[in-house]
Amino acid sequence: xxxxRRSRLxxxxxxxxxxxxxxxxxxxxxxxxxxxxxxTGWASLHQVxxxxxxxxxxxxxxxxxRLMEDEFFWNxxxxxxxxxxxxxxxxxxxxxxxxxxxxxKLRGSMFFRVAILTPYATSVAAATLVFVMLFGRDIxxxxxxxxQVGVGPVDWENGEWTSQLAVSTIVVWxxxxxxxxxxxxxxxxIPNDLYESAALDGATRWQQFVHVTVxxxxxxxxxxxxxxxxxATQLFGEPLLFNRGAGATGGxxxxxxxxxxxxxxxxxxxxHLGRASAIAWAMFLIxxxxxxxxxxxxxxxxxxx
Amino acid sequence: xxxxxxxRGTTAPPPRRTFRKAVVVAAVAALGAGLLAGCAEDSGDAxxxxxxxxxxxxxxTITVGVFGAFGxxxxxxxxxxxxxxxxxxxxxxxxxxxxxxYPQLLTHLASGSGLADIQAVEVNNIAEIAQTQSSKLMDLxxxxxxxKENFLExxxxxxxxxxxxxxxxxxxxxxxxxxxxxxxxxxxxxxTDREEVGALWAGDWQKFLAAGEKYKAKAPKGTAFVDxxxxxxNAVQGGSAERFYDKDxxxxxxxxxxxxxxxxxxxxxxxxxxxxxLQQFQPSWDQAIVNGTFATLSCPPWMVGYIKDKGAEKxxxxxxxxxxPKSSNWGGSFLTVPEAGKNKEEAAKLVAxxxxxxxxxxxxxxxxxxxxxxxxxxxxxxxDAKDPYIxxxxxxxxxxxxxxxxxVTIVGPKDLVIAQNLADVGMLQVDQKGVSSEDGWNAAVKAxxxxxxx
Numbered sequence: 001x002x003x004x005r006r007s008r009l010x011x012x013x014x015x016x017x018x019x020x021x022x023x024x025x026x027x028x029x030x031x032x033x034x035x036x037x038x039x040t041g042w043a044s045l046h047q048v049x050x051x052x053x054x055x056x057x058x059x060x061x062x063x064x065x066r067l068m069e070d071e072f073f074w075n076x077x078x079x080x081x082x083x084x085x086x087x088x089x090x091x092x093x094x095x096x097x098x099x100x101x102x103x104x105k106l107r108g109s110m111f112f113r114v115a116i117l118t119p120y121a122t123s124v125a126a127a128t129l130v131f132v133m134l135f136g137r138d139i140x141x142x143x144x145x146x147x148q149v150g151v152g153p154v155d156w157e158n159g160e161w162t163s164q165l166a167v168s169t170i171v172v173w174x175x176x177x178x179x180x181x182x183x184x185x186x187x188x189x190i191p192n193d194l195y196e197s198a199a200l201d202g203a204t205r206w207q208q209f210v211h212v213t214v215x216x217x218x219x220x221x222x223x224x225x226x227x228x229x230x231x232a233t234q235l236f237g238e239p240l241l242f243n244r245g246a247g248a249t250g251g252x253x254x255x256x257x258x259x260x261x262x263x264x265x266x267x268x269x270x271x272h273l274g275r276a277s278a279i280a281w282a283m284f285l286i287x288x289x290x291x292x293x294x295x296x297x298x299x300x301x302x303x304x305x
Numbered sequence: 306x307x308x309x310x311x312x313r314g315t316t317a318p319p320p321r322r323t324f325r326k327a328v329v330v331a332a333v334a335a336l337g338a339g340l341l342a343g344c345a346e347d348s349g350d351a352x353x354x355x356x357x358x359x360x361x362x363x364x365x366t367i368t369v370g371v372f373g374a375f376g377x378x379x380x381x382x383x384x385x386x387x388x389x390x391x392x393x394x395x396x397x398x399x400x401x402x403x404x405x406x407y408p409q410l411l412t413h414l415a416s417g418s419g420l421a422d423i424q425a426v427e428v429n430n431i432a433e434i435a436q437t438q439s440s441k442l443m444d445l446x447x448x449x450x451x452x453k454e455n456f457l458e459x460x461x462x463x464x465x466x467x468x469x470x471x472x473x474x475x476x477x478x479x480x481x482x483x484x485x486x487x488x489x490x491x492x493x494x495x496x497t498d499r500e501e502v503g504a505l506w507a508g509d510w511q512k513f514l515a516a517g518e519k520y521k522a523k524a525p526k527g528t529a530f531v532d533x534x535x536x537x538x539n540a541v542q543g544g545s546a547e548r549f550y551d552k553d554x555x556x557x558x559x560x561x562x563x564x565x566x567x568x569x570x571x572x573x574x575x576x577x578x579x580x581x582x583l584q585q586f587q588p589s590w591d592q593a594i595v596n597g598t599f600a601t602l603s604c605p606p607w608m609v610g611y612i613k614d615k616g617a618e619k620x621x622x623x624x625x626x627x628x629x630p631k632s633s634n635w636g637g638s639f640l641t642v643p644e645a646g647k648n649k650e651e652a653a654k655l656v657a658x659x660x661x662x663x664x665x666x667x668x669x670x671x672x673x674x675x676x677x678x679x680x681x682x683x684x685x686x687x688x689d690a691k692d693p694y695i696x697x698x699x700x701x702x703x704x705x706x707x708x709x710x711x712x713v714t715i716v717g718p719k720d721l722v723i724a725q726n727l728a729d730v731g732m733l734q735v736d737q738k739g740v741s742s743e744d745g746w747n748a749a750v751k752a753x754x755x756x757x758x759x
Binding site: 133244 | 404408411412415433437438586587588589592593596598722725726729730733734737738748752755756757758759
């Protein structure tokens with residue numbers, strides 16, 4: 001009798017303990033992930049101000065419909081896309097190159113691997129502050145260097161392309177090493193026989209890279225593309241701090257105001273929580289769309305290979 | 306794979322396993338308790354905290370929430386109060402920038418938790434606080450020791466809601482002078498004596514521009530007359546009674562001639578090439594203060610402190626301050642006591658003390674934050690104050706004179722947003738991107754329209 005009860009206990013243990021162990025994550029996810037997501041959705045259907053957050057007035061989809069003709073929203077979306085492309089593409093290409101170099105037998109390879117990851121470990125605020133100085137108009141180091149080769153001072157912050165390039169540079173600097181390490185890990189999982197047989201067939205190093213390394217990395221590349229795209233869509237800290245004096249406008253002409261920054265401006269500067277929530281949900285939907293496209297592309301790639 | 310860990314040893318559980326399980330359970334429990342305790346600590350802190358000083362002496366702890374280097378603590382006023390009242394302990398929390406501090410204050414007021422016993426409010430937010438949050442704040446006008454006649458009339462009325470409840474008491478104000486670089490003025494052939502410099506442009510901002518043109522004609526290489534067009538615009542704006550709102554609370558900045566006038570003065574300065582094309586409070590602006598690449602700057606008393614902080618020894622004795630063309634105000638703060646606080650009676654007493662004339666005079670003497678209490682103007686700490694850093698300029702007299710002539714400014718709930726977009730979108734485009742005055746104005750109006758729409 002007693003042993004029967006014990007064995008029943010063990011069965012329960014078997015069955016339910018794993019759930020108990022994963023529960024903390026899901027409890028926190030419910031509290032800090034799902035609930036805010038749903039509540040933001042609810043708030044986006046109301047006119048609600050931060051001065052009285054409990055005082056909500058139902059206005060249906062008006063917050064969304066006016067995003068359609070909100071030129072600041074479209075400007076922010078455009079900026080997010082261009083900064084996203086300007087930062088993600090070079091970032092992943094450079095990361096691939098660096099990973100390839102680190103994959104050789106190098107003296108002190110551990111040192112290089114750690115060094116490459118240090119930008120990732122610095123805080124956005126510190127990094128951005130340094131870059132603001134570098135890109136300074138009057139006494140910035142980059143303009144000084146350009147001046148040495150006779151190129152006139154560039155007003156980095158005020159130009160549309162120059163400011164976006166500068167913000168992208170910060171992103172590239174911070175995230176390249178992280179992606180490089182992911183690529184490196186994947187590269188080391190590629191069986192050496194593939195390279196040996198390629199070498200026997202007379203493939204050069206470059207051909208090996210293009211025909212062996214890159215195809216084997218395909219799932220990893222897809223993963224980094226997805227992660228960096230999500231990161232680029234949510235880009236916030238770098239453009240915010242790039243113009244510390246002026247809050248969340250993203251420059252005099254809103255030339256580097258991203259969606260994240262516009263959301264922040266509406267919610268925490270203009271205090272319109274309803275409108276900010278609508279932007280947040282628009283961003284979420286855009287991410288879902290990007291996710292779906294990625295999934296389709298991924299499926300295509302798997303089929304073709 | 307998931308079950309493999311658990312299937313091991315199920316047939317005959319050895320004692321080791323029970324032990325291990327106990328350890329795991331204990332660890333999970335400890336972790337969970339830790340997390341919960343973390344939360345509890347937060348919410349305990351949030352609900353006003355602080356009934357006992359924690360060290361078991363039965364002290365009452367009053368918490369003060371401020372933004373930036375507010376200065377009350379640095380001026381030694383908390384220490385003095387604690388000495389006078391041994392049963393009181395004062396703790397301050399500060400958030401660096403008001404634009405982060407203010408939204409947080411609003412959310413805390415809405416939820417009635419997370420508030421300090423005393424919360425500071427900046428002048429650009431005071432109308433919104435007085436209009437929308439007054440039910441959540443104590444009526445400080447009724448606190449014993451608070452005398453309305455001590456305060457400048459306009460400062461008192463800014464902290465009072467429509468029903469006459471005074472929810473905020475003024476700490477400091479920002480009467481403006483013009484800080485100028487003596488060395489640069491001399492090289493450019495302008496007078497350097499502060500009386501003569503003040504006379505150069507007394508009464509008219511157009512004369513200020515004229516002085517700028519004279520400066521530009523003989524300007525030392527690589528320097529400009531004024532730091533930024535937007536800063537100049539703010540200085541001119543701060544001198545009019547009606548700014549962005551009329552007395553009925555209607556937004557009138559688009560048609561208000563005073564706002565347009567300030568815009569035109571600043572746009573003209575940019576057009577004439579008198580500005581250094583900088584943006585205030587950016588690192589490049591800080592560097593320019595140190596390197597002396599502009600000759601004038603609109604200067605409330607706290608700006609003198611800012612120059613000291615940035616310039617240190619490098620600019621000591623180089624700056625001086627003269628009267629501005631017209632009296633105007635820039636900045637200043639208030640203290641409020643939320644109803645949700647636990648020690649609100651004690652907190653109100655502290656606010657009354659901190660904003661009394663004597664303490665405001667100390668605040669000025671130690672930190673250069675100019676009193677909003679007119680009763681303090683005649684106290685020797687203020688009236689006779691000179692600042693050795695800026696050539697012994699009689700800052701007490703200069704700023705008191707300016708303060709007396711500041712008109713009763715009508716403030717509105719969205720002052721900050723309007724001012725920011727006029728400066729950081731509109732005028733910045735004119736100044737830094739060379740956009741025409743009209744296009745810059747339209748860009749600012751478009752951004753403000755968007756910002757004001759709920």
